[in-house]
Amino acid sequence: MKHLKQQWKTRTSIVLVVSVLVSLLLVSLELTDWAAQINQQGYSHGAAEGEKPKIAPILMYILPFVKELILIGVPMLLTLGIAKLLGLIKRVVKN
């Protein structure tokens, strides 16, 4: 805990102030034509309200985590592969 306690009040304040300022900038996106266009078109995703998905109840709890593992894991493995390949090419070019 000693690592967190070091000037934590000042540092946390800086993190929060910067984050709030950046967030306010992000909120201003709703004033753009892009936002107006999406609001005009409308947006919905997932099942309609009141409609139950046609999958086993247990899968409703498992599938979201499987989706996360794939969405995080596949890019991670791809990046590791690319990094390894680039390292290999670098070594070959050097020799």
Add this chain to the structure above:
Amino acid sequence: MSDWKQNLQKFRYVMDTLLLTSFMLVSAPQATGIPLHEWFSLFFIIPFVIHLLLHWDWVTRSFGRLFANITARERFNIVWDYLLYLMMLLVFVSGFLVSVALLPALNISLNIQDFWSKIHHDSATFIMPMLGVHLALNFSWIVKLTKRMFAKEAK
């Protein structure tokens, strides 16, 4: 493993594991239900801020490093981390702006815009592959610390 509170690297490892676990929990509203998803998201700010505080040296040095003579990999890593931070804020902000449980429970009413619903859905999906790349860029540290954490202590 017993000295993890005293050792900065091990403390980071434990806190980062907590951050990743809470991220995965927060990112599954279909499993937890929307009200819990929104309350978890509020508390997720704590491990997120702890992550930034524990990497304070990096936070303060990284911008200057961008203009130094560094490798392409390090430059990419710095830019990627900045983008990940921005994306995380976008997920937070859009999430609060489409809140149907948390803000009403705090007596704050909002007119939910389709724009923010779309942004929240898209950014929350996009942040996962971004996190995957972030983990890959720090993979050697993760492997090294995992070995150190679970190494049998010498008697």
